[in-house]
Every structure is written in C-alpha cells, then in structure tokens.
Amino acid sequence: MTAKIIDGKVIAAELRARVAEEVARVRREHNLIPGLAVVLVGNDPASEVYVRSKHTQTQAAGMASFEHKLPADVSQGDLLALVAKLNRDPAVHGILVQLPLPKGLNTGAVINAIDPAKDVDGLHPNNAGRLAGGFEALSPCTPLGCIILTKSVHASLEGMNAIVIGRSNLVGRPLVQLLLNENATVTIAHSRSRDLPGLVKKADLVYAAVGKPEMVRGDWLKPGATVIDVGINRIPKEDGKTRLVGDVAYQEALGVAGAITPVPGGVGQMTVACLLVNTLRAACAIARLPKPAV
Amino acid sequence: MTAKIIDGKVIAAELRARVAEEVARVRREHNLIPGLAVVLVGNDPASEVYVRSKHTQTQAAGMASFEHKLPADVSQGDLLALVAKLNRDPAVHGILVQLPLPKGLNTGAVINAIDPAKDVDGLHPNNAGRLAGGFEALSPCTPLGCIILTKSVHASLEGMNAIVIGRSNLVGRPLVQLLLNENATVTIAHSRSRDLPGLVKKADLVYAAVGKPEMVRGDWLKPGATVIDVGINRIPKEDGKTRLVGDVAYQEALGVAGAITPVPGGVGQMTVACLLVNTLRAACAIARLPKPAV
Numbered sequence: 001m002t003a004k005i006i007d008g009k010v011i012a013a014e015l016r017a018r019v020a021e022e023v024a025r026v027r028r029e030h031n032l033i034p035g036l037a038v039v040l041v042g043n044d045p046a047s048e049v050y051v052r053s054k055h056t057q058t059q060a061a062g063m064a065s066f067e068h069k070l071p072a073d074v075s076q077g078d079l080l081a082l083v084a085k086l087n088r089d090p091a092v093h094g095i096l097v098q099l100p101l102p103k104g105l106n107t108g109a110v111i112n113a114i115d116p117a118k119d120v121d122g123l124h125p126n127n128a129g130r131l132a133g134g135f136e137a138l139s140p141c142t143p144l145g146c147i148i149l150t151k152s153v154h155a156s157l158e159g160m161n162a163i164v165i166g167r168s169n170l171v172g173r174p175l176v177q178l179l180l181n182e183n184a185t186v187t188i189a190h191s192r193s194r195d196l197p198g199l200v201k202k203a204d205l206v207y208a209a210v211g212k213p214e215m216v217r218g219d220w221l222k223p224g225a226t227v228i229d230v231g232i233n234r235i236p237k238e239d240g241k242t243r244l245v246g247d248v249a250y251q252e253a254l255g256v257a258g259a260i261t262p263v264p265g266g267v268g269q270m271t272v273a274c275l276l277v278n279t280l281r282a283a284c285a286i287a288r289l290p291k292p293a294v
Numbered sequence: 295m296t297a298k299i300i301d302g303k304v305i306a307a308e309l310r311a312r313v314a315e316e317v318a319r320v321r322r323e324h325n326l327i328p329g330l331a332v333v334l335v336g337n338d339p340a341s342e343v344y345v346r347s348k349h350t351q352t353q354a355a356g357m358a359s360f361e362h363k364l365p366a367d368v369s370q371g372d373l374l375a376l377v378a379k380l381n382r383d384p385a386v387h388g389i390l391v392q393l394p395l396p397k398g399l400n401t402g403a404v405i406n407a408i409d410p411a412k413d414v415d416g417l418h419p420n421n422a423g424r425l426a427g428g429f430e431a432l433s434p435c436t437p438l439g440c441i442i443l444t445k446s447v448h449a450s451l452e453g454m455n456a457i458v459i460g461r462s463n464l465v466g467r468p469l470v471q472l473l474l475n476e477n478a479t480v481t482i483a484h485s486r487s488r489d490l491p492g493l494v495k496k497a498d499l500v501y502a503a504v505g506k507p508e509m510v511r512g513d514w515l516k517p518g519a520t521v522i523d524v525g526i527n528r529i530p531k532e533d534g535k536t537r538l539v540g541d542v543a544y545q546e547a548l549g550v551a552g553a554i555t556p557v558p559g560g561v562g563q564m565t566v567a568c569l570l571v572n573t574l575r576a577a578c579a580i581a582r583l584p585k586p587a588v
Contacts, residue, residue: 126423135419177467194479
C-alpha cells in the first residue's frame with residue numbers, strides 16, 4: 001500500500017479561492033471589506049518574506065492589507081500605541097504582530113494588548129480560553145490548517161482516536177481542543193510520555209508537532225492511519241547542502257499510512273490561507289454578520 | 295486485592311490546615327489578610343448550604359469572608375456593579391459568584407466581568423486560556439482537588455497514562471491541562487468515543503466526570519489503576535429513599551483498582567479546600583509575594 005499524499009498546496013489554494021468568494025459576497029451584500037493589519041518590527045529576513053507573502057495573499061483574496069513596519073529599536077510604548085490604534089480602527093478586522101519580536105520587547109504584553117476580537121493569530125489568552133472552553137474562538141492558524149487537511153481525507157472525525165505529539169501553545173494544545181470539537185478521542189503525548197510507539201500504534205490520526213527530524217518511524221504507525229506532519233526541520237545532506245524534513249520518517253510512513261502530508265508542501269502551505277479564514281471570520285463577527293461559509 | 299481508599303475528608307482537612315498555616319504566615323510577615331467575597335443571588339437552598347460552608351471554612355482558615363446576598367430579581371446591571379466594586383476593593387482577593395444564577399441573568403457576562411486576578415473559581419476565559427497555554431493560572435477547584443487526591447497516592451505523575459472521561463469546561467477540559475502540567479500522557483474521552491472500556495484499560499489514572507451513575511465498570515480497569523471519581527449521582531434505593539453514587543461502580547472497582555475515591559467522601563470534599571488555596575494564591579499574587587507553599 002502506498003499512502004495517499006495530502007497536497008497542502010492544492011488544498012490551500014482551494015481554501016483561498018473559497019475565502020475570496022466569501023469576501024466578494026460580504027463586499028457585495030454588506031459593503032464590508034475585511035482588513036488585515038500586519039505589524040513587522042525590525043528587519044529579520046525570514047519575517048520579511050512571511051509578511052510579504054501575507055500581504056500578497058490578503059490582497060489576492062480581495063481583502064484590505066495594511067503593513068506597519070517599525071524599527072528594531074522601537075519602544076514597547078510605541079508598539080503598544082500602534083496596537084491600540086489598530087484596535088480602534090474600524091477598517092482593521094485582524095491584527096497580526098509578526099513573531100519573534102526583537103529582544104527587549106515584551107511579547108506577552110503585546111499579545112495581551114490586541115483586541116481578542118481582532119486576534120487572528122489566536123494567541124490572546126482570551127481566545128485560547130474560549131477555545132479550551134469549547135466556545136466559538138479565533139484559533140491559531142497551524143492547528144486550523146491541520147484540521148482542514150485531515151477533513152480532506154475524512155468527512156467526519158467523530159469517534160476516531162487521535163494522538164497529538166507535542167504540547168506547544170502554538171500547535172499541540174490548541175489542536176487538542178479543535179480535535180475535541182470534532183468529537184475525536186484525543187491523546188496528547190510529549191517528551192515525558194512512555195512507550196510513544198505503542199501510543200502512536202493505536203491512533204487513526206497522528207499529528208506530529210515536536211520539531212525532531214523524522215522522529216516518528218513508519219513501524220510506529222497503525223496501517224491506514226492518517227498522518228499530519230507539522231514539523232519543518234532543516235538537516236544536512238551528504239553534498240554539504242541542506243534539505244527540509246518533517247517530524248515523521250516520510251519514506252517509511254508512505255508504505256504504512258493511509259494518507260500523509262509531505263514536508264514541504266503540507267501543513268506549511270495552510271498557515272497563511274487559515275490566516276485569511278480567521279480575518280474573514282473576525283470581520284463577520286465584528287460586523288455581527290452570520291459566520292461565513294468557510 | 296482491595297484498593298486503598300483515598301479519603302477526601304482527611305486530605306481536605308490536611309489541606310485546610312496547611313492553608314491556615316500559610317495564611318497565618320502572610321498575616322504575620324506581610325500584614326496581608328486574604329479575603330474571599332461570595333455573591334449569592336436568590337435563595338436556592340442548595341446554594342445557600344454551599345455558601346454557608348464556604349463562609350465557615352474561609353473564616354476557620356483565618357481569612358476574611360465577605361458575603362453578598364442579592365434578590366433573585368436583581369438586574370444584570372446591579373449585579374455587574376457589585377462585581378466591579380469587588381474588583382476594586384483591596385480587601386477582596388477572591389470573588390466567587392455562586393452558580394447557577396437565576397434565569398434572566400447572563401452568566402457568561404458576569405464571569406467575564408470578574409477581574410481574572412480575583413477569579414478563584416478559575417472560570418474566566420483568561421484563566422482558562424492561561425491554563426491551556428501552560429502558564430500560571432487560577433484553575434477551577436474540582437480539577438485541582440483531583441490532582442491533589444492523585445498525588446496523595448503518587449508523588450509524581452510523570453509519564454503515567456491518564457484518561458479523563460468527560461470534557462466539561464468545569465472539570466474535564468481543565469483537568470487535562472493540569473495533568474499535562476504534571477507531565478502525564480493524557481487521553482480525553484467522551485460520549486462519542488469508541489471502545490471506552492478498551493481506552494480505560496490502558497490507563498494508570500482514571501478520572502470519571504460524566505455524571506452517569508456507575509458507568510465505569512470494574513472490569514474496565516487496569517489492575518492497580520488509581521481511580522478518581524468526580525461523579526455525584528443520586529439514585530433511588532429499594533426502600534424508596536435515595537443514595538449517592540459516583541460515575542464508577544465502586545464495589546466492583548474496589549477489587550481491581552490500586553486506589554479509589556469513594557462517593558461521597560472523595561472529590562466533593564476537596565472543592566472548598568481548593569477554593570481556599572486559590573484565594574490564598576490570588577492574594578499572594580496580587581500583593582506580588584512569592585507563591586505560597588500550598
């Protein structure tokens with residue numbers, strides 16, 4: 001058996017197209033233009049690439065994109081003042097402060113300052129709490145992408161046994177909540193778990209989010225399992241160059257899994273598309289419109 | 295084998311004694327008197343009993359106890375005004391609004407109005423979010439009691455397999471977070487889970503919080519497992535009277551489990567004691583003192 005490959009690039013493109021349709025509809029029917037403000041502090045090259053990509057994709061979906069670039073030595077007070085201004089700005093429905101922030105700035109205080117209704121990164125404790133409580137909430141983009149990829153294979157996750165490996169705030173913990181909302185039975189494992197291969201063996205759905213290259217081996221998997229690989233690790237090649245691998249030994253898993261996401265081209269593709277989903281949802285919620293069809 | 299019976303009454307009394315010691319210390323060393331304000335709306339007889347018990351135990355621990363009784367037909371605005379006043383009152387470190395509120399009052403809005411730093415019931419989304427994010431937080435009292443009871447048997451829960459049956463906001467979901475903080479591997483199961491007996495069979499620690507009388511059978515358990523029964527169900531007896539049973543078939547479980555909490559006399563005993571713990575912790579945090587030794 002060779003696993004079906006879950007093509008993140010194709011699924012993300014479809015998702016962006018559905019967002020664009022809904023954006024066109026709310027513009028037409030409600031004269032509402034969802035707007036995303038991205039704040040970039042300093043000039044980290046990787047962050048600049050991400051921010052440019054977000055800008056392009058936001059505009060391509062028919063939304064308004066606002067970029068705010070601040071120098072690396074901006075004061076905490078000036079950064080908080082910008083966030084407060086964006087909180088008040090009726091044209092802005094989503095606020096994303098690109099992380100990591102330069103040293104000297106208090107990331108927690110900045111995230112806490114964002115209006116939870118505009119927190120499209122889903123990082124504000126209020127959103128995390130609403131998500132953990134099973135309420136409507138803006139959830140972090142990567143876990144949201146994981147769920148959408150899984151549902152490209154399984155229409156319903158109800159009653160399936162899922163394992164989430166890794167308990168980070170950004171991925172593992174919110175992913176548990178989203179899986180519970182889908183009525184899956186969820187096990188959350190981590191570096192202190194005993195017999196991880198045995199735990200993985202029982203799971204219909206495997207989410208690897210630990211940041212350890214190829215840690216999950218093919219023979220750990222239950223035959224036919226769906227594997228969502230969140231890891232993106234750069235490792236050296238024999239020729240001295242590097243390549244990207246996930247947290248799952250992909251070649252081994254291909255022969256056992258029922259479906260699997262590649263790295264690159266899997267989960268990573270979904271993040272910005274999910275940011276657009278969150279911005280659209282935030283705009284509709286702020287305007288007291290029904291939840292959009294995406 | 296007969297299971298060790300985990301005596302909630304004894305453990306709660308020990309906990310209250312440790313709280314009282316710490317309260318005496320912060321009074322002596324820092325001139326700080328932790329204060330708990332309880333708000334009771336209407337005159338539900340069960341709620342009145344709870345509130346009286348909280349009042350007595352709070353005073354017995356050397357803390358200040360403030361009771362606020364409002365009529366059942368109080369307006370939302372007046373209730374919110376009282377919460378705002380308690381938020382500002384420097385003598386009040388914990389605010390508990392006794393639930394359920396009479397119909398017509400918006401419970402969510404009232405909980406959201408409580409200063410998260412004084413939210414000793416751990417219900418504010420901000421606390422739920424901090425807990426879900428793995429940060430220091432005031433956690434709901436019943437899950438906190440479950441952890442303390444478990445640790446009366448096991449000094450460390452690291453690497454143990456725990457199953458939480460039930461995903462309520464008040465118990466199941468926050469309990470998952472507390473177990474993760476203890477480095478347990480956690481599975482959360484619920485009404486949609488498949489093969490619940492098979493899932494329970496693998497668990498070293500079993501938490502039943504579903505509200506279904508004696509649902510978890512003895513032969514579901516792994517021999518030697520520790521069983522914490524959160525359920526309190528009233529069922530009819532043959533003589534026409536009623537008796538209390540948990541979510542676990544206690545007599546069956548006694549022969550299989552390594553340790554088990556009785557109902558009554560188990561988890562239920564811990565709730566008010568944990569409320570005192572939270573009030574002490576909140577008072578120390580607000581006064582910027584180190585975390586107390588309980």
